Amino acid sequence: MAIRRALISVSDKTGIVEFSRALAGLGVQIISTGGTASLLEKEGVPVVGISDVTGFPEILDGRVKTLHPAVHSGLLAVRDDEKHQQAMKELGLDYIDLVVVNLYPFAATIAKPDVSYEDAIENIDIGGPTMLRSAAKNHAFVTVVVDAADYANVLEEVKGAGDTTLETRKRLAAKVFRHTGAYDALIGDYLSKLQGDPLPESYTVTYEKVQDLRYGENPHQKAAFYRKPLAAPGNITTAEQLHGKELSYNNINDANAALAIVKEFEEPAVVAVKHMNPCGVGIGTDIHEAYQKAYQADPTSIFGGIVAANRTIGADTAQLLSEIFLEIIIAPDFTQEALDILTKKKNIRLLKLGTIQSAKERQPDWLVTTVEGGMVVQESDVHSLSMDDIKVVTNRKPTDEELKQLLFGWKVVKHVKSNAILLAADNMTIGVGAGQMNRVGAANIAIEQAGEKARGAVLASDAFFPMGDTLELAAKAGITAVIQPGGSIKDEESIAVANANNIAMVLTGVRHFKH
């Protein structure tokens, strides 16, 4: 069957004149709606107005233009069904062989900071998806194009055989249903959130592909990277890669983990991450000092790590960074001199964030973890501790310096896999016990890593101590102050050990499990 008649109705008019002209040149009759028809006419492409097909004007500010039996019968009729053929003939209706539609820009509209509810609603396309769905359902006979990237291929096939192949029509139909599904998911998500219902009876969020990945966590696992249509700037999904090889699956997760930690700090901070846990975190009066601390925190583990900074990287820091092997450096920006130094290293990936939001400005996002056959969804843990939440429970209060180190440790331990114990001193992490099956195990690792530096350091725990044993270990290592949520039935046991060893302990009342 040859393509004789095409209906073209597009909001994004990129490439449509050339495509339509080429189709018209092949003898295809073009039917079109208001704005599209005007453009084609202006460009000298022969076009039939939609009203001439429907015998009805485009009405209600464009809300009704193609929603008409003359259009949908033409799209939905089963061409080799005699009853359908007869009905079409009796009613004087004609078939439509090709539909080219792209939709009102709903995503771009709601992305505008000053978007009104009315504007968002008006940008919900009704006629477009209806045509796309009719054509896609009837892909046995009808070709449907929703993406300008398919114009060239369709044209090539029509030029060659006068029609597209069934294989192409099936591919395009599947693309349409994914597209209309994603379009509706975004509308549903927008309206649900406006109504304060972010976790409705069906969870239909939509993601668009950023890129295919070479492989997943391991080389035998297939993988791809997706982002939300309206992902905020300052994230791994929107960062600009300035240099280096393509990001890997593990790179993306590690960089995301590093960013979450560095965003905890208002002051200059640098975070080094390995396997999604911080191995070195430092703060300073400038980013250079912060980096030196993050490096000194654990000069062994930073090797092959991911480094995130919350200030522009300058030449002096770049010089130090270039002296070790790192997978990624991610920062709001890099000076030209820093880029000159770092781009000499072929394998390092440099990511520019543009902007960076601190924890205080961050709104919780929805985090999805899949389980076999389903998923669980929760808000991201963007809780920020306020001084009012802190309760001193020991005889001795922490000194100002101890309190500073405790708050620093608390911001970082929140991002360490549970059970997590973290030791901090002198504005840097000195021991990180991550992902252990018991708290004492995590404390042992952190204390052993800190070695002599544990003496006079502070300890942060992501969850309460079920008994006094962790405090005993801390006391033996020379820890002088502890921060933890509290809430165990045996809190008194830990408090007694702390008092007996002159340790100052504060409770936060908030737990930061991270599995």
Ligand SMILES: NC(=O)c1ncn([C@@H]2O[C@H](COP(=O)(O)O)[C@@H](O)[C@H]2O)c1NC=O
């Ligand atoms: N109402 C209708 O019958 C209808 N038919 C097609 N549209 C949309 O109108 C847009 C094109 O409009 P125009 O050709 O007037 O610029 C397309 O995005 C198309 O999806 C419609 N608009 C919205 O629902």
